[in-house]
Amino acid sequence: xxxxxxxxxxxxxxxxxxxxxxxxxxxxxxxxxxxxxxxxxxxxxxxxxxxxxxxxxxxxxxxxxxxxxxxxxxxxxxxxxxxxxxxxxxxxxxxxxxxxxxxxxxxxxxxxxxxxxxxxxx
Numbered sequence: 001x002x003x004x005x006x007x008x009x010x011x012x013x014x015x016x017x018x019x020x021x022x023x024x025x026x027x028x029x030x031x032x033x034x035x036x037x038x039x040x041x042x043x044x045x046x047x048x049x050x051x052x053x054x055x056x057x058x059x060x061x062x063x064x065x066x067x068x069x070x071x072x073x074x075x076x077x078x079x080x081x082x083x084x085x086x087x088x089x090x091x092x093x094x095x096x097x098x099x100x101x102x103x104x105x106x107x108x109x110x111x112x113x114x115x116x117x118x119x120x121x122x
Contacts (some may be wrong), residue, residue: 003085005035006070008070011063011066011067011070012067012079012080012083013062014063015060015063015067015080015083015084016060016080016083016084016087017087018056018057018060018075018078018086019057019060019064020055020057020084020091021056021091022052022053022054022055022056022057022059022122023053023057023088023094023109024053024091025050025052025053025056025090025105026050026053026057026097027068027096028056028094028095028096029049029050029053030050032046032049033049033050033103034048038121064080067080075089075118077121078114078115078118079115079118082111082112082115082118083115085108085111086108086112086115087112089104089108090108
């Protein structure tokens with residue numbers, strides 16, 4: 001079990017979920033935070049959500065440090081960027097309600113194809 005928890009695919013999954021999740025939570029919560037801060041002050045539910053999103057982002061950075069200690073940068077960086085870009089696009093569409101253009105969809109598909117090629121080369 002410990003070997004699975006320290007495997008690169010698992011670490012990349014944790015990195016992607018924490019990085020994108022934190023970013024989406026901050027993006028989603030920030031407008032409510034500004035409004036609540038103006039009305040109630042600093043301590044409110046949106047402030048806690050904003051802090052949770054920022055904490056997720058910090059945890060993703062720490063996970064990234066572990067990934068860098070175990071994988072070549074030439075492989076790790078493109079995989080991490082590709083996964084976070086694709087996951088960010090999916091979350092923007094399904095969670096934030098943003099629109100996906102045809103060219104953006106092709107770009108996301110190419111990112112997935114590139115990640116697959118890079119993981120086969122590693």
